Amino acid sequence: MSKNSPTMSFEMWLQSRLTAHGYAPGVIDGIVGPNTIAAIKAFEKTHGLPVDGKADEVVVKALRASASAIPPIDMTKIPNRDEDxxxxxxxxxxxxxxxxxxxxxxxxxxxxxxxxxxxxxxxxxxxxxxxxxxxxxxxxxxxxxxxxxxxxxxxxxxxxxxxxxxxxxxxxxxxxxxxxxxxxxxxxxxxxxxxxxxxxxxxxxxxxxxxxxxxxxxxxxxxxxxxxxxxxxxxxxxxxxxxxxx
Structure with missing residues (x-):
């Protein structure tokens, strides 16, 4: 999935990538509201990036990285595995x-x-x-x-x-x-x-x-x-x- 995918807006791509990295902003609807901004800030903080909630080129590059190459995901950001x-x-x-x-x-x-x-x-x-x-x-x-x-x-x-x-x-x-x-x-x-x-x-x-x-x-x-x-x-x-x- 690329930033310029013709089947998905950049905003939806951003939400999808945040979700894949364990920082789910909720419904992937293409609306960059408070939940998405909070997810970006949490991602930035974990990765040692400036915490401003903006999806700039540095954040996009980090989101494109393989999940296997990023630090462990904060368990408070994901659902309980035992949830029914x-x-x-x-x-x-x-x-x-x-x-x-x-x-x-x-x-x-x-x-x-x-x-x-x-x-x-x-x-x-x-x-x-x-x-x-x-x-x-x-x-x-x-x-x-x-x-x-x-x-x-x-x-x-x-x-x-x-x-x-x-x-x-x-x-x-x-x-x-x-x-x-x-x-x-x-x-x-x-x-x-x-x-x-x-x-x-x-x-x-x-x-x-x-x-x-x-x-x-x-x-x-x-x-x-x-x-x-x-x-x-x-x-x-x-x-x-x-x-x-x-």
Whole structure:
């Protein structure tokens, strides 16, 4: 995402970059009001810049830097990881609980469609293979498209690679849950995995890459659409996001 992107104003780009760095000004609406100015000042203070709340060239250059290269984010600036995603945006889609997915989505493996990916992705287990689209259930396709677009806008390509968001671990896969008899949420095409190698099933936030601070806007993009993270709710399987509540 560049300052001169034809699909986003500079003001919206500024708010998106602040959010990606952990200084969320609230709704990304292109209006530089008190919340955005306060976010700029907090960013300036942390990075040793003159604190004037102005998005000058020095601030813009710092915002363009990879999230992996900046100092640790002030935890007071980001939401609680254990906050229940059920309390996210009131305009989101309400998906069923896991026990009700068969009734809501129908038989496993049916009613699927392809969702285009708006940024470069590759197979996690074979990075020579590009992923241009993923197969998801018709009832979650639009919400997934919106979440992916938000992720594309908030993060630069370098930041997505740092987080491993370009490493696709799968979507539709009709199979039983590991060690159980019930079907996995992947069986309905209502779950997606990212970067499985650095977010192993049993790893907690002390090891998982997507449990780190710069991943918060990624999870917020999904939660605002009604999807949930097992990592943020139960502190395991940080690779996984699903359109079903626990």
């Amino acid at each position: 995603p059920d309390e996210a945006s009131p305009g989101k889609t309400t998906f069923p609980r896991q026990k009700d997915v068969l009734k809501f989505f129908g038989p496993v493996g049916q009613n699927q469609t392809r969702v285009e990916v708006p940024f470069d992705m590759v197979l996690a287990w074979d990075t020579s293979k590009r992923v241009r689209a993923m197969t998801l259930h018709l009832k979650v396709a639009e919400s997934a498209s919106r979440a992916l677009e938000k992720i594309s806008e908030v993060y630069s390509e370098d930041e997505r690679r740092s987080l491993g968001l370009h490493l696709w671990g799968g979507s539709l896969n009709v199979r039983r849950m590991r060690g159980g008899k019930r079907y996995s949420m992947h069986s309905w095409g209502i779950a997606i995995d990212f970067d499985p190698q650095r977010n192993a099933l049993r790893w907690g936030r002390d090891r998982a890459r997507l449990a780190e601070d710069d991943a918060v806007p990624f999870w917020q993009a999904w939660e605002s659409e009604g999807w949930c993270s097992l990592g943020r709710l139960r502190n395991f399987d940080w690779m996984h996001v699903q359109a079903a509540r626990l």
